[in-house]
Amino acid sequence: MTDSDAPGQVGPMLPLSAPQADCCNDGCCSTETTSLVEPQRRAVLSRRVRLLVTATITYNIIEAIVALSAGAVASSAALIGFGLDSVIEVSSAAAVYWQFSGHDPEARERAALRVIALSFFALAIYVTVESIRALAGGQTAGSSTAGIVLAAVSLVVMPLLSYAQRRAGRELGSASAVADSNQTLLCTYLSGVLLVGLLLNYLFDWAWADPVVALVIAAVAIREGRTAWRGERCC
16 A cells, blocks of 8 residues: 555645745845835835935944044054945945835845945955054054044944834845945944954053954954845845
8 A cells, every 4th residue: 555545645745834935033034024015115114224324324424534534643454444344334325225216126136235245345355454564563553532432422323323224124124224234233343342442552552452453343344245245134
């Protein structure tokens, strides 16, 4: 007697449950989540993302000018790396704004993610080279009061922008919007690390702390760049 002839069994055995799409634990999947959002709600969320991106761009332009200027004065690789990260955040936010300014944001998703990823990689390369040069006996970084103030302010502003954009992006199921919010959140972490490094140099004259902090920035940038390039998650 074959399996098909077993008593009480009709036809081939079926799986207990249908296969599920790969999702994050909170159900944030680009294709499924987007399809569940009503068109009117999607339009509201898209406008919200554009407004948040505009705010992020504005703040990051100011942040970049202050960080790069202060970094040049103090010969600080960490501050210059932080300023370049702000420039990259502007390009990342601009890519997301471009994506959501079109009629079909999903069609521009991959291109926006690639721009974000390449920006991260460029930052990592530059900061790594400058940090190694500083550790190998290059110019010693000086203290920077302006850099300390900037890092403290960013430590407050960036989490608010990141949370708001991340929330809207997750509801939309947009990997690029969430990736950009992760980049903004990265700025929060970098602000904290930068603040510690600058304070160590300011209070104890530990100039080595500056390039070490810059290397931490580079390492995190590589990780986030890989994540954005693969576009594996939206949460």
